[in-house]
Amino acid sequence: MALYELAVLGAPTAEQLAKFQELLHVACGQFQLKLGHDIALTIQPEEFRPGSRAAAAAIFFGGIGSVDVDIAKVIDCEAMTILPIASSDAAVMTEIPPPLRRLNCLFADKVTPERIFHALLECLGLLPRQRRVFLSYRRNEATPAAVQLFAELSSRQFEVFLDTQGIGPAVDFQETLWHQLCDVDVLVMLETPGYFESRWTSAEYGRALAKGIGVLRIQWPDTTPSIHTGTASLVEVIPEELDAVGQFATSAIDRVCAQLEDVRSLSHATRHLSMVTAVQDAVQQVEGKIDGxxxxxxxxxTLRSGRKLMVQPTIGVPTSTILQETFERAGADESAIVYDHFGLKRSWQSHMNWLAQKVPGARWIKKTDAAWDLGGWEAN
Structure with missing residues (x-):
């Protein structure tokens, strides 16, 4: 049985369907999933009733005649996550069936096919619903552009961290900065000529690499590329796209937003794969066995002793919500949550320890300690 089940419903155009399948093939490569084996795709089925153990979602494309679809015969609208797509805001009443109108739509004339597809991956659980970005910049060179990007990305449903907006008074500035960096999908680097002359921006870039966070470089005109940034995704800004105040033209903003979607998806897939690999290596080291x-x-x-566990690797800052979801997935099995603790606030780690004491069941395991903790599971 497939791990993930997808359905395309409604009346997609040939162009929409072709683009959807193209993006799905790319995502399968990024997440190392096999289409037809790990991910099952059904196009315009008469009925879509996925297995109870699979993660499932559907996308409904509004189009000619789609408003008349008896959606309740096709899918359980209460139990299934469905992403409605209308051609425009004005077309909702003529394209989207009544049972789906309570759901927040995306509009094909306002967002890219990539944004639509990544929203579906969020519904499926392959991408997080929080779309977090960290802006890294030198204040004396790029503050107007950083403030502009904060507003533009926020309007596109990104949660944007900007140091002047995201850190309150009387808190440890650097500890909070690193904690916020740990919880983002992408570091957006405003590469002005003096970017690497600041120890703080240089450290932000270096620690993003250390955490495996994707980097999107926005390169200023006449900036000599650093020898250290060859692996980062790049958006080059030409002189005509930067005004006298230091803000970007719409054309540059659009390129940044389009590329940011791709960098985010690849970054999350890469980090999750790294975490899964670390757990697999730890299990092998303590002579356990991966069952699936x-x-x-x-x-x-299964541990060497024969005890069975469910382990949930997690990316970013672990929360009580992740704890709840792990409990629900584990059922009667013992479970553990594996996370990367580097950069997290000491107070947050204390909070996690408190949760572990007050809510027995799932354990928190640091990625670096996975073999040690799994090897001594029975002793705790």
Whole structure:
């Protein structure tokens, strides 16, 4: 049975369907999933009733005659996550069936096909619903552009961290900065001529690499590329796209936003794969056995003693919500949440320890300690 099940419903155009399938093939490569094996795709089925153990979602394309679809016969609208797509805001009443109108739509004339597809991956659980970005810049060179990007990306449903907006008074500035960096999908680097002359921006870039966070470089005109940034995704800004105040033209903003979607998807896939690999290596080291990998990259394993566990690798800052979801997925099995603790606030780690004491069941395991903790599971 497939780990993920997708359905395309409604009346997609040939162009929409072709682009959707193209993007799905790219995503399968990024997440190392096999289409037809790990991901099952059904196009305009008469009925879509996925298995209870699979992560499932559907996308409904509004079009000619789609408003008359008896959607309740096709899918359980209450139990299934469905992403409605209308051609425009004004077309909702003529394209989207009444049972789906309570759901927030995306409009094909306002967002790119990539944004639509990544929203579906969020519904499926392959991408997080939080779309977090960290702006890294030198204040004396790029503050107007950083403030502009904060507003533009926020309007496109990104949660943007900007140091002047995201850190309150009387808190440890640097500790909060690193904690916020840990919880983003992409570091957007405003590469002005003096970017690497600042120890703080240089450290932000270096620590993003250390965490495996994707980097999107926005290169200023006449900036000599650094020898250290060859692997980062690049958006080059030409002189005509930067005004006298230091803000970008619309053309540059559009390129940044389009590329940011791709960098975010690849970054999350790469980081999750790294976490899963670390758990697999730890299990092998303590002579355990991987029994299988489920939706949301859940790992089912058997320890050397024969005890069975469900391990949930997690990216970013772990929360009580992740704890709840792990409990629900594990059922009666013992479970653990594996995370990367580097950069997290000490107070947050204390909070996680408190949760572990007050809510028995799932354990928190640091990625670096996975073999040690799994090897001594029975002793705790």
């Amino acid at each position: 990998i489920g939706p949301n990259r859940t790992i089912y394993l």
